[in-house]
Amino acid sequence: MLWIPATLAAAAAQTARNATQRRLTETIGTAGATQVRFLYGFPFALVFLSIALTLSGERLPRPDGGFFAFVVAGAVAQILATALMLAAMRERSFAVVTAYVKTEPVQTALVGLLILSDPVTPGGLAAILVATAGVIVMSGVGRGAGASWRPALLGLAAGAFFALSAIGFRGAILALDSGGTLIRASTTLAWGLGLQTLILTAWLLALDRPALTGSLRAWRPSIAAGFLGALASQFWFLGFALTTAANVRTLALVEVLMAQAVSRRLFAQGTSGREWLGLVLVTGGVGALLWFHA
Template identity: 40%
Template sequence: MIAPIWLPAALIGGALQAWRTAVQRRVSRTLSINAAGLVRYLYGLPVAVLLVIAYEAVFARTPFPALGVWFVPFCLGGGLAQIIATNLLLMAFGERNFVVGTAYSKTEAVQSALLSVFLLGDHLSLPTWVGIGFGVAGVMVLSTGGKRMAAGAFLRALGQPAARYGIASGFMFALTTIGIRAATQAVATPDHIRAALIVLATTVAAQTVAQGAYLLLRERDQVVRVFSEWRVAGQVGLMSSVASACWFTGFASAPVALVRIVGQIEVAFTMAFAHFYLGEKTSRSEILGLILVATGVVFALVGSL
C-alpha cells in the first residue's frame, strides 16, 4: 500500500538535497573528495540521532520496534553504496560544471526503476514508465551543458569522465535506495516515518565510522580540515540528515522508482542554486531539459493515482 506521505517527502527531500549539494561543493573546494563526503555523515549524525529521540518522545505510541535480522546488513549495504555514489558525484563535479554533474547522476531514476522491478518486485504503471522516459530525456539534454550535439557526438560524450562518474554515481545511488527500502521493511512498525528515522540514524552512524576510519588511515591531514570547516560543514550535515529523512520516508511508503522520479524535480532546484548561489548561467538547452523532467514528474504522478 502506498502511503500519501511519500509525495511531500520526495519534494522536500529534492529541494533540501539540491541545497545541500550546492553547499557541499563549496566545501569540496578546500577538502579532498573523501573529506567532503565525511562532513555529510559526521555533522549529520547528531541531527539524525536527535530526530529519532524527538520522534520517539513525541509521536511514538508503542515500545521501540523490533529490528529484523537483515536490518543491519541492509543499512550497511545502503550506506556503503551511498558513500561510493557521493564520491563519484563529487568526481563528476570536478570534470564538468555543477548542473551537468548532477544531471548525469539523475540516470539513477531509470536505474532505480529497473532494479526495483527485478530485486524488489515493484510494479510500475505505463504512465510511470512514460514519466521515466521523459525524465531520462530531460537529464540527457541537461548533460550536454547547453551545447548542440549530434546523436553520434552525444554518444561519444558519454565516454568522457564526467559521464562515467555521473552514471556510475546514479547506479550506486540506485543500489542505495534498494538497501534503504529493504532496511525500512525490516523495522517492525507500520509508522513509515519512525522506520525511516531509525534506518537513517543507523546508516549515518555506520557511514561516519567507515568514512572516518578511511580518512584517518589514508588522508590524516584532511581530518583537521574537516573540523576547521565546521561552519559550512555543519550546514551540509544538517541539510543532509533532514533531506535523507525525507527520502527514507518516501522509500518506506512507496516504490523507490516512484519516489526518485518525482524527486527529479531536484534538478529544478539544482539549476536555481547553480544560477543564484554558484553564479552559473542557465542555457536554453537546460530549460528544455527542465521542462522534460517536469513532464516526467507529471506522468509519474498520474501513474501513481
Template identity: 30%
Template sequence: MSMSWILFTLMAAFMQAWRNAFQKQLSTTVDVWGVTLARFLFGFPLAILYIEGLYQFSPIEQAVHFTQQYWIYIAIAAASQILATALMVQLFKQKNYAIGVGLAKSEAILAAIIGVVFLSDHLSLYAWFGVILGGFAVFLLSRGHQFAGFSPKTLMIGIGSGLCFAITSLLVREASLELTNLPQLHRASWVLVSVIGLQCISMLLYLALFSRKTLVAMWERIGLTFKVSLCSFLASLGWFTAMSMMSVPIVKTLGQIEILFSLLISAYFFKEKLAKAEHWGLALVVIAAILVIWA
C-alpha cells in the same frame, strides 16, 4: 498519509540542491573523502535527536526488532552511497564529465529495472513513461548531447555512480520494510540513524587512521561542514521517509525536480546564467513528475 511522500520528496530534493551547492564550496579546500564525511558528520547526532523527538511526540508501544537481513541491507546501502559519491567526484576529472554526470542521474531508471527484476516491484505504464522521460530530461540538462571527447571510462564511472545510488535507495526501502511492526515514520527514522551512523563512524575511523590532514581541513571550515551535514540530513530524512511510503523509481523521478532547485540556486546564489536550452529539459522534468504522481 498516502500523499505525504510527495511533500517528503520535495523537501529532500530542495535540501539536496542546497547540499550540493555547499559541497561545491567545500570541495575547493577539502578532498573527496572529507567532502563525503561532511554529509554524515553532524547528520548522525541530528538523526539521533530526530528519532528521540519522534518517539517523544509520537510514542508507540511496539518495540523495534532488527533482523539479520535488516543489517545486511543497511551495510550494503551505506557502502554503496559512499562509493557512489566517490565515483561522482571522479567524474569531474574526466575530459567530458558532463555526460558522465548525466549518466549518474540514471538512478531512477536503474532502480526501476532492478526493482522489477529482483525485488518484485510493479510500475504502471504511466510510471514507466515518467521514469524514462525524467531520465532523458536530466541527461539533457547535464549537456549529455555534447559527445565531443566522450570516453568509455566516463561511461563506466557515470553508470557506476548511478547504479550505486540506485542500490542504496532500493536497499534503504527494503530495510524499512523489514521493520514491519512499526509505523512508516518510525521505520524510516531507524533506517536513517542506522545508515548515517555506520557511514559516519566508519569514515571517521578511516580518516583518523590514514588522513588526519583531511579532518584538520574540515575543522578549518567547520561552519561550511555543518551546513553540508544539516542539508544532507534533511535531504536523507525526506528520501528515506518517502521511500518507506512509495516505490523508489517513483520517488526518485519526482525528486528530479531537484535540478530545477539547483538551477535556481546557481542563478541566484552563484550568479550563474541559465542557458535557454535548459528550459526544455526543465519542462520535461515537470512533465515526468506529473506522470509519476498521476500513476
C-alpha cells in the same frame, strides 16, 4: 500521497546540501567533503529519532539480519555515490552533474523490481523514461571534447550507486517488523548514518588524515551541510517507507530544476537552449508520474 511532499522537501534540502558540499570540496577536497555529510549528519539523525519516539510513544524496532544486510548495502553505496558526485562537480557545472546523477530512476525501478518486487506500471515507466530522457538531453552526453566524458562517467556511476542505496535503505525499512512509518524511517536513518560515519572515519584515519582534519577545521559550514543532509535523508526515508524507491527518485528529478536555479545564482553558470529542452522533458515526466499516482 504523503510521499509527494516528503520527496519535495527532501529534494530541496538535498539541493542546498549539495551546494554546500560542492563549495567545501574547494577547501578540504572530495574525501573531506564526503565525510561531512555523515559525520556531522549523524547527531541530527539521533535527534530526529528521539523526536519521533517522543511524538509516537512507540519503542525502537528490533533490527534483524535482513535489516543489517540492506542497511550496510545502502550505506556503502551512498558513500561511493556521494564521492563520485562531488568528484564530477569539480569538473562540470553543478546543474549538469546533478542531471547526470539523476539518470538513476530507471536503474532504481529495475533494481527495485528485481530485489524488492516493487511494481512498475506502464504509465509510471513511461514517466520515468521521459524524465530520464530529459536529464540525458540536458547533460549533453556525447557533445564536446573527449575530456567531457570523465565527469559524465563519474556522474552516471554516482547515479547507479544512488539507485543501489535507495533500494538498500527501502529494503531495510521494510525489513523492520514493528513501528509506524516515521519510526521505521528514523531508525533506518540513524543506523545508516552511524555506519557511514564509522566506515568513512576509519578509512580517512588510515588513508587520508588531512581530509579528516580539514573537515573538523571547517566545522561551521560542515554543521550546515550535515544538518541539511540528515534532514534530506529523513524525508527520503519517509518517502521510501510510503511508496516504491522508483516513484520517489523520479519525483526527485525536480532537484534538477532547483540545481539550475542554484547554478545561476550561486555559481554564475548559465543555461543553454539544450538544457532548457531537457528541463521541459524532466518537468513533463515528473508531472506524468504525479498524474498516474493521483
